[in-house]
Amino acid sequence: MKRSQHIDLPEKMNALFCEAYGNYQNIQVKTCPLPKIAADEILIQTVASSITRADSLMRSGTPKFGRIILGWKKPKQPMMGTGFSGRVIAKGKDVSQFDLLDEVFGETATCFGANAEFIAIKESAVVLKKPVFLDHQSAALLCDGPVTSYNFLHHHAQIQKGSSILINGASGSLGSAAVQIAKAKGANVVGRSHSKNKAKAFALGVDEFRAYDLEGKFKNSSTESYDVIYDPAGKLRFDDAASQLAPKGKLLSPVLSMGFLRDVICTRLFSQKKAKFEATGLKKAAEIKTMIAAILTLIEDEKLFIPIERAFELNEAKEAHRLIDEGKKHGNFVLAFER
Numbered sequence: 001m002k003r004s005q006h007i008d009l010p011e012k013m014n015a016l017f018c019e020a021y022g023n024y025q026n027i028q029v030k031t032c033p034l035p036k037i038a039a040d041e042i043l044i045q046t047v048a049s050s051i052t053r054a055d056s057l058m059r060s061g062t063p064k065f066g067r068i069i070l071g072w073k074k075p076k077q078p079m080m081g082t083g084f085s086g087r088v089i090a091k092g093k094d095v096s097q098f099d100l101l102d103e104v105f106g107e108t109a110t111c112f113g114a115n116a117e118f119i120a121i122k123e124s125a126v127v128l129k130k131p132v133f134l135d136h137q138s139a140a141l142l143c144d145g146p147v148t149s150y151n152f153l154h155h156h157a158q159i160q161k162g163s164s165i166l167i168n169g170a171s172g173s174l175g176s177a178a179v180q181i182a183k184a185k186g187a188n189v190v191g192r193s194h195s196k197n198k199a200k201a202f203a204l205g206v207d208e209f210r211a212y213d214l215e216g217k218f219k220n221s222s223t224e225s226y227d228v229i230y231d232p233a234g235k236l237r238f239d240d241a242a243s244q245l246a247p248k249g250k251l252l253s254p255v256l257s258m259g260f261l262r263d264v265i266c267t268r269l270f271s272q273k274k275a276k277f278e279a280t281g282l283k284k285a286a287e288i289k290t291m292i293a294a295i296l297t298l299i300e301d302e303k304l305f306i307p308i309e310r311a312f313e314l315n316e317a318k319e320a321h322r323l324i325d326e327g328k329k330h331g332n333f334v335l336a337f338e339r
Contacts (some may be wrong), residue, residue, distance in 0.1 A: 007100060009034060009089065009090065011033065011034060012031050012034065013031070013116060013117040013118045014029055014030070014031055014032075014116070014117050014314055015030060015032055015079050015113070015115060015116030016028075016080045016115035016116065017030045017078045018059045018078055018080055019074060019075065019078040020074050020075075021059070021067075021074060022059075022060060022061075023060065024056075024059075024318055024322045024324070024325050026059070027059070027317060027318045027321055029315055029317070032079075034118050035118060035119070035120035037090060037091070037092050037120045038120075038122075039092040039093050039094040039095075040092055040124065041091075041092050041095070041120050041121060042088050042090065042091045042095055042104075042120070042121060043088070043089055043090035043118060044084065044087065044104060044118065044119045044120075044121065045087050045089045045117070046084055046116060046119055046337050047085055047087065047336075047337055048085045048086070048136045048139070048140035048311075048334050048336050048337065049084045049085070049114040049115050049140050049334070049335045049337075050082060050083030050084070050114070050141050050143075050144050050333075050335070051081070051115070051317065051320045051321070051333040051335050052082075052083070052144045052173065052333070053173070053233070053329065054082075055080060055082070055321075055324075056321055056324040056325060059080065063257055063258060065258075066256075077113065079112055079113040079115070079116060080112060080113075081112060081115030081335070082107045082112060082114050082281065083105075083107050083114060083140045083142070084105060084108065084119055084140055085104070085105035085136040085137070085139035085140040086103070086104065087102065087104065088100055088101060088102045088104055089101070089118075091123075095123050096123075097123050098129070103130040103136075104129055104130055105127070105134075105136070105142065105143075106121070106125065106128055107143035107144075107281065108126075109125070109126065109281050109282070110281070110282070115314070115317065117314075124285065125285055126143065126288050128292060131300070133299065133300055134296070134299060137311060138299075138305075138308070140334055141173070141306050141332050142292065142306065143288070143292070144173060144174070144332075145172075145173040145174040145175075145306070146177040146181070146306065147280060147288060147291050147292060147295065148174055148254050148281075149175075150177070150181055150291050150295055151278065151280045151291060152230060152254065152276075152278070153165075153185070153230065154181075154294070156250065156252055156276050156278065157227070157228040157230070157252060159181075159182055159185045159187050159228065160185060160187070161187070163182075163185070163186075163187040163188070164187065164188045164225075165182050165187050165189055165190070165226055165230060166190045166192060166224075166228070166229045166244070167179055167182070167189060167206075167230050168212075168229065168230065168231040168232070168233070169192070169193060169232050169233045169235070170192060170201045170206060170209075171191070171197035171204070171330060171331065172193075172232060172233060172329075172330060172331065173232075173329075173331055173333075174233075174254065175230075175232050175233075176200075176331065177306070178230055178232065179191055179204040179205055180205060180298070180303060180304040180305070181295075181304065183205040183303075184298055184303040184304065189205065189206045189207050189208075190206065190208040190209070190224075191206035191208070191210070192209075192210040192212055193211070193212065194211065194212060194330075195211035195213055197330065198211065204307075210222070218241065219241075219243065225243075225246045226244060226245060226246060226249060227245075227248075227249050227250070228249065228252060229244065229249070229250070229251045229252070231251065231253040232255075233255060234254070234257065236251065236253070237259055237263060238251055238260075238263035238266075238267060238273075246273075247273070248272050249273050250273070250275075250276055251263070251273075251274070251275045251276070252277075254277065254278070254279070254280060255277075256277050256279070260275065261277070263275035264276060264277050306332060307331055308332045309332055309333060310331075310333055311336040312333065313337075314335060320335075
């Protein structure tokens with residue numbers, strides 16, 4: 001098919017919706033009109049999109065202060081999903097960076113709508129041409145675990161050769177990316193996960209492994225100290241981690257609760273050891289694209305890969321969210337669209 005050739009588009013599409021805050025039972029697959037594109041937008045036929053723990057938190061409306069952005073009583077944007085990969089099938093008259101049939105990937109951020117057969121997005125948003133060495137399912141997940149972990153380890157932790165880091169949840173979607181990024185930067189990496197994930201953690205590159213099911217509560221589990229403790233799932237509080245942080249060590253987490261917010265404020269005012277949080281997805285598109293470029297270099301150099309635990313079809317998405325709600329997601333979930 002020539003790139004200049006007209007592409008016939010359907011009038012309707014299927015998409016994943018959550019119109020009320022709550023558990024996975026609130027999720028529905030609905031048929032809706034194709035999104036209309038503005039002059040500066042492209043229309044993408046989705047090949048794969050992400051299903052993440054962050055999606056489940058937004059779907060449940062927790063923590064509640066996040067509803068200031070998401071919608072106080074119900075989601076302002078009921079169509080779900082952020083990470084995507086697919087191909088351009090229509091473009092607005094002002095679009096200059098993309099052509100028809102270009103393979104692209106990125107994230108929709110707080111606009112959501114990526115768990116759908118078609119996505120409309122501005123060309124100035126987080127959308128890039130997909131390199132040939134990256135498959136669609138991995139591309140759809142790149143803006144979740146890899147970008148978030150790169151942001152924390154590169155910008156907040158400033159990981160470098162010889163740094164010591166403990167990754168709590170080293171076999172999960174964010175943790176697996178963090179292990180590889182930290183190793184690529186020359187850090188000494190200790191992975192902490194369930195004992196059944198020991199082989200997986202070593203395959204990712206950890207130098208040492210700690211099994212949380214064998215050592216008990218984190219606070220009293222070790223006399224070691226680390227420059228950085230990265231806690232992707234938000235399981236730790238500063239009081240739990242302080243004894244295992246170096247004198248100017250940092251506890252980093254992309255999950256914000258009221259308790260962790262207090263930790264962030266109190267350590268900023270009163271402690272050399274810090275608790276830090278950031279919502280990576282709210283950063284400017286240019287900043288996220290810079291991080292994506294660094295991650296693509298790691299992937300091309302075979303220093304990072306994105307392990308996929310399970311792929312789901314659109315009508316199985318509720319099952320994926322059930323597994324997340326029940327704590328049974330231990331890696332990357334992806335939504336695969338039949339083509």
